[in-house]
Amino acid sequence: MSAEPAAIDAANISKSYGSRQAVINVSFQVKPGEVFGLIGPNGAGKTTVLRMLVGLIRPTSGSVSLFGHDVRADFENALRPVGAIIENPEMYKFLTGRQNLAQYARMRPGITNAQIDETVALVGLADRINEKITRYSLGMRQRLGIAQAILHHPKLLLLDEPTNGLDPQGIQELRQMIRHLADSQGMAVLLSSHLLHDVQTVCDSIAIINQGRTVASGGIASFTQGKAASYRFVVADLNRAVELSKAQKWKIVSKDETANALVVESDQEPSSLNESLVKAGIKVSRIEGVTRSLEDAFLELTRGANGSTGGLS
Amino acid sequence: MGGLVYNEISKIVAQRRFFVVMALLTVIAILSALTMRGFAGALGVTAAQMVSTGASGGFAQLLFPLLIAVIVGDIVAGELTEGTLKLLLIRPVSRWKIWLSKLIAAFFVSVALVCYSALCIYVALGAASGFGSFSTPALAEGGSSYAVVTLRAYGLEMISLLSVVSVFLLISTVAENGVAAVGLCMGMTVICSICMPILHFFSSTKWIEYTFFEQWQIAGQITNSFPLTGWTIGGSIAVLAAWIVICIASGIAIFQWRDVKS
Ligand SMILES: Nc1ncnc2c1ncn2[C@@H]1O[C@H](COP(=O)(O)OP(=O)(O)O)[C@@H](O)[C@H]1O
Ligand SMILES: [Mg+2]
Numbered sequence: 001m002s003a004e005p006a007a008i009d010a011a012n013i014s015k016s017y018g019s020r021q022a023v024i025n026v027s028f029q030v031k032p033g034e035v036f037g038l039i040g041p042n043g044a045g046k047t048t049v050l051r052m053l054v055g056l057i058r059p060t061s062g063s064v065s066l067f068g069h070d071v072r073a074d075f076e077n078a079l080r081p082v083g084a085i086i087e088n089p090e091m092y093k094f095l096t097g098r099q100n101l102a103q104y105a106r107m108r109p110g111i112t113n114a115q116i117d118e119t120v121a122l123v124g125l126a127d128r129i130n131e132k133i134t135r136y137s138l139g140m141r142q143r144l145g146i147a148q149a150i151l152h153h154p155k156l157l158l159l160d161e162p163t164n165g166l167d168p169q170g171i172q173e174l175r176q177m178i179r180h181l182a183d184s185q186g187m188a189v190l191l192s193s194h195l196l197h198d199v200q201t202v203c204d205s206i207a208i209i210n211q212g213r214t215v216a217s218g219g220i221a222s223f224t225q226g227k228a229a230s231y232r233f234v235v236a237d238l239n240r241a242v243e244l245s246k247a248q249k250w251k252i253v254s255k256d257e258t259a260n261a262l263v264v265e266s267d268q269e270p271s272s273l274n275e276s277l278v279k280a281g282i283k284v285s286r287i288e289g290v291t292r293s294l295e296d297a298f299l300e301l302t303r304g305a306n307g308s309t310g311g312l313s
Numbered sequence: 314m315g316g317l318v319y320n321e322i323s324k325i326v327a328q329r330r331f332f333v334v335m336a337l338l339t340v341i342a343i344l345s346a347l348t349m350r351g352f353a354g355a356l357g358v359t360a361a362q363m364v365s366t367g368a369s370g371g372f373a374q375l376l377f378p379l380l381i382a383v384i385v386g387d388i389v390a391g392e393l394t395e396g397t398l399k400l401l402l403i404r405p406v407s408r409w410k411i412w413l414s415k416l417i418a419a420f421f422v423s424v425a426l427v428c429y430s431a432l433c434i435y436v437a438l439g440a441a442s443g444f445g446s447f448s449t450p451a452l453a454e455g456g457s458s459y460a461v462v463t464l465r466a467y468g469l470e471m472i473s474l475l476s477v478v479s480v481f482l483l484i485s486t487v488a489e490n491g492v493a494a495v496g497l498c499m500g501m502t503v504i505c506s507i508c509m510p511i512l513h514f515f516s517s518t519k520w521i522e523y524t525f526f527e528q529w530q531i532a533g534q535i536t537n538s539f540p541l542t543g544w545t546i547g548g549s550i551a552v553l554a555a556w557i558v559i560c561i562a563s564g565i566a567i568f569q570w571r572d573v574k575s
Contacts, residue, residue, distance in 0.1 A: 017574075054403045057572040080405040090396030094327050103324075106316035107404040148400060 005068030007032045007156045007188035008053060013062035015048050022048040024212040025062070030190055032067075032155065035182045037199035038192040040209035041302055046192040049209070050086050050160045053190075054079065066156060080108075083154035085162060089145025097129040097136070097144050104148045111152055122177070123147045138165030146174070150181065157181065157189045163198050175202045196298045210302040223297045230265045230290040233273070236283035238262060244280055248273055253290075263290055314414060317406065321418030325384060331422075334380050338426065341376065342367070342433035349434075350441045359445020360438035365454075365463040367434045368427070368470040369533035375506050377427060378477050378529065382498035384426075385419040386481055389568065391491030399573055412486070412568045416561065419478040427470060431463075454535060466535040469546070473529045476553045479560035480525055486564045502526075525556040 008030040015023040023045040030036040038046050051057045053064050055071045055078070064071045069078035091100040098116065105111040120129045123143040133141060142165045149157060157178075163171045179202050181187045193199045199206065200220060207217035216223065230253055235241040238260050242252060245264050250273060253263040264273065270287055277284050325331055349363055366372075389412070392398035402408060435444070447460035454462045481498045488494035505526040512521050521527060522541050531549045533539035539549075 051399075051572075051574070056399055056402060057574060058570075075407055076405040079403060082403070082405075084403050086399050086403070088396065089400060091400065092324060092327075092397055093395075094329070095324075099323075099327075103320050104400070104404065106320055107401075107406055145400075 004032055005065070006030060007034070007067060008036075008190060009065045009068075010049070010053065011063050011065075013049070013052050013059040013064060015045075015052060015057065016060050017048075022212055023052070023059075026209065026212075026214050027062075028207050028214065028217055030156075030188050032188050033182060033186040034205065035178060035189045035191070035203050037203035037206035038190060038209060039194070039196055039199060039206055039298065040192075041194055043211075044194075044209045044302075045212040046194075046209060047087055047160055048212075050084070050158055050190075050192060053158060054082065054084050054086065056086065081155035082158065083149035083152065083156070084158035084160075085142075085145045085149050086158070086160050088164070089141060089148065091133055091141070091144065091148070093134045094132065096132050097125060097147075100133060100144065101129075101148055101151060104151060108152050116151065119147045119151050122150070124173070139167060139170055142166055143170075146177075153185065155187060157187055159189065160192050161194070162191065163193065163195070171198065178202050208298060208301050215301045216297070229267075230263050231270045231273075232261055232263045232286075232288045232290050233270075233277070233284055234259065234261045234286040235277065236260070236285070240280070241277060241282050244276060244282070245273060248276055314410065314417075317410060317414035318417045318421070321388070321415050322421060325388070325418060325422050331384055334383050335426070335429065338376075338380055338430055339433055342430050343437040345372075346434045346437035347441060349438055359443045360435050361445035361447045361459050361463075362449065362451070363438055364431055364435045365459070365466040365532075365536050366538070367431050368466040369530055369536050369538045372430070373470060373473055373532055374526070374529045375502065377423070377430075377474070378481075378502045379499055380426060381419070381423050381474075381477055382481060382495055382502065384422060385478060386485060386495035386498040387491035388415050388419055389482065389485040390488040390494035391485075393489065393573070393575060394491040396575055399575075402573055408569045409565045412482070412565050413561075416478060416482050416564075419482060420475055423474045423478055424471060427467070427474060431467060453537060462535060466532040469532040469535060469550075472550060472553050473531050476525050476556050476560075477529065479557045479564070483560040483564040483567075486568050523552055525553065528552050528556075 006029045008028070010026060010028050012025050012027050013023060014021070014025055026045070026049060038049060040046055048057070052059050053066070053071070055075055058072065066078040067081060071078045092103070095103070098120070101116050101120070105116060120126050123146050125140060125143050125147065128136070128140060133144065136144065142162065146159070146162065149159070162174060166174060178189050178191070182189055191199050191203065203220060205217070205219045206223070207214050209215065233241065238255060238257065242255060242262055245252060245262065250264040250266045250268070253265050255262040274284055274287060349366070392401065401411060447463065448458050450456050451459050451462045484497050484501070485494040488497055505524070509521060509524070509526060522544070527541060528549050530539060531546070531553065534544070534546050534549060
């Protein structure tokens, strides 16, 4: 196998809007066929990163190549295998859905009417495609946005918060479609979202971005492993157990008054805490390991200097 | 490039205001044909002899530019305001091609608009005072037939139109907002039409004659209604060509380099 160039190679990209640094030294790679999540709270810099990937704005420093073609120096070749939605997919309000798609189809050679029909059916707009898009709901516009992005069977799909405006069923369908496109056509996909659970089930790997910096990246599994372990203790006297745990340098993750349970976290062995509790006369009826959720990792990583975890539902 | 120009033209003509402008033009052309009728009747001239005047004077300097401003003034800025520009610019098509296709489309639509205006004048005037013959020699305009005079006048008007759309596209590229861009194009045209005569009156400086606005009347060189003295057709073409090159070069340069954030 020859070394295939990365679908996306973002090398140390930074962007300032005036004096505001929106993105600071972000680097990541997405392999062909990989589904990659760019996750961060509102204002983290996701859209700014995507704008740089497709050449809408030029990085203040750093560079981007798509499939080995530099976006600035070799724009047409870099963008040829790409489909994208950046922020809201605004289209021409005075045209119908189909006329809008036809506009984009004419910008590439060889897109047939059959291909347009097939894409329209795939996004579930077949019965409304001949209406002016002023009559579309937000969800329908989002579907049409996805249609224009996948019309030409791209090898790289960039979707900026694609679940905006979709109902839960639409979100579910979108996830399935993304996974299907990645698995059946080997399409690389970059998804951005401020909602972790939107993407965690479809992504192979993720990068978490906060205040313009990547704070973590890697395979999904790496976020839930190798960290301090958590344990859930069900005890007879919750308040005393909490105090004792604190004294033993265990971190209290949560406590549940009704179930008389507390979740604690530490590098120490749980048996040592159990021993201490029993010695202090607190009956322990159950101990279980708790897998650290990705959500916890995300919250921890994005708990920024200004505490901005806004936008998490 | 063909597909790109087709796209741009289809976007212009799919908007309702294109038809509003065309309807307005129809009314204005018919009304001016009817005012010309008295003049034509007194001189005993026909529609074939008068239609070439529809390429000069207030038509070329004010009416056409204002109508063109309404139709294409926001052709770049409007897509920025509406947010449609970003989906347009993420295709494997360099930005300069998109800009040029917008210019060509704006030019084609403007040419169609002016040809339609000529047709309206011809039909309205012909119905009122006779169509006449294009093969009559045009004695006051050098002796060739009115067919030749008409073609030369409208031919030069095409150069004028290209400079109009080049200036407007540059304005549309610099402006951040579609409505503002249309306003700027129209405002500039109106202000020029008010200020230029005043400047001519108070100053004898020659630079005013080198503005695109003064040269937009270039077709008047054929119909003996060009307001400036001492200008040849070649001189006027050279001035307009220089403006066209300057506007296209700076328009593309700005469009190519700007950040598209909305
Ligand atoms: N056009 C712009 N002009 C100035 N600042 C901007 C602009 N767009 C975004 N920003 C700022 O850049 C930062 C990152 O924004 P953005 O990339 O839109 O974040 P996200 O997509 O993750 O919500 C924010 O602080 C935002 O206020
Ligand atoms: Mg965003």
